Amino acid sequence: MNALTGLSRLRDWGNWNKFPCNWILLVGVGIPILVSAVSARDETEQQEPSKATQKVVLSKVEKDTLLARGEQQMLEGAPGDAVVTFTRLVEAYPEDASLRSRLGYAYLKNRDFKAAEKTFKTAKKLDVNRPDAYVGLGLVYVEGPGRGLNAFFNSRRARGEARRAIRIDSTYAPAYRLLGELYERFWQDHEKAIHYYEKYVALEPDNVDGLYYFGLACVQGEQYSKINTYLTPHLKPHLMETRLIPLIAQGYFFLERYETALEQFERYLQKVDDQERQHYTDISLVASEREFHAYQAISDSTERLD
Known part of the structure; x- marks a missing residue:
């Protein structure tokens, strides 16, 4: 309905005299001007798209460079920088599920769980056969904030995502690690x-981080022989890695190989700083007063014998 038709209807309804002439004139003139302005704006937007809608174009060299940079930033523990890098790649290649998944892991490591969840879900929609997107979403459910019943349901969701990833690719190792963590940590x-x-x-025998959590599960499950089977061979190639040593020492101890266990414990204490070493050597931190005095008496008698 245009302005003139509206005015005619007002007249027909008998309300003509209730409206000031100036108002009627304003409506009659203003509406056509407003319509013309809106039409002109629409034409301008069609001819000159905003910068937000302009697609980012990258050469293959630029893409490869940014990809390598983002992966290096993740390795160096700079997930915030990796988010910026992978976001630029996603803007250039919005239909690339692999890049979306990488961005999701950057968000996850940066503890931006809402953004990570949204990104992984988008990656799944773009490619339903990407196991990394399913595991990534499962990790969001595990690592994100949640208590009580909410945490329980999130753990069930995470298990579902891990199992879907395995159905897609039975050799995708992180899915099994996620399931191991779920059964150990939640159930x-x-x-x-x-x-x-x-x-x-x-599938990933050289991943020290995974071996460490496997070792913890073996200690909790009292399957000490598995510690020596899987963890001990990795001490030599990872001499600077200290986390595996006390787990291996516990394995030897419960297998009654006490001398070997003591050697491993001593080796571990040599590699840690003084403050941490004190937690293992200062008995006063854990002993009762009676136990502490008994320990001192034994130490004093040993010194006299020496």
Whole structure:
């Protein structure tokens, strides 16, 4: 309905005299001007798209350079910088599920769980056969904030994502690691946790981080022989890695190989700083007053014998 038609209807309804002449004139003149202005704006927007809608164009060299930079930033523990890098790549290649997944892991490591969840879900929509996107979403459910019943349901969701990833690719190791973590951390089912961790380390035997959590599960599940089977061979190639040593020492101790266990514990204490070493050597931190005095008496008698 245009302005003139509206005015005619007002007249027909008998309300003509109730409206001031100046108002009627304003409506009659203003509406056509407003319509013309809106039409002109629409034409301008069609001819000159905004910068927000302009697609970022990258050469292959630029893409490869940014990709390498983002991966290096993740390795160096700079996920915030990696988010910026991978965002630029996603803007240039919005349909690339692999880049979306990388951005999701950067958000996850930067603890931006909402952005990570949204990004992984988009990656899944772009490519339903990417196991890394499913595991990434599962990790969001595990690592994101949640307590009580919410944490329980999130753990179930994470298990579902991990299982879907395995159905897509049965050799995708991180899915088994996620399942191992879920069974160990949320359900204290050490047997199932070890089962999935074994599958994981068979596929990624050199991942020290995964071996460490596998070792923890073995200690909790009292399967000490598996510690020596899977963890001990990795001490030599990872001499600077200290986390595996006390786990291996515990494995030897419970297998009653006490001298070897003591050697490993001493080796571990040599590699840590003085403050941490004190937690293991200062008995006063854990002993009762009676136990502490008994220990001192034994130490004094030993010194006299020497």
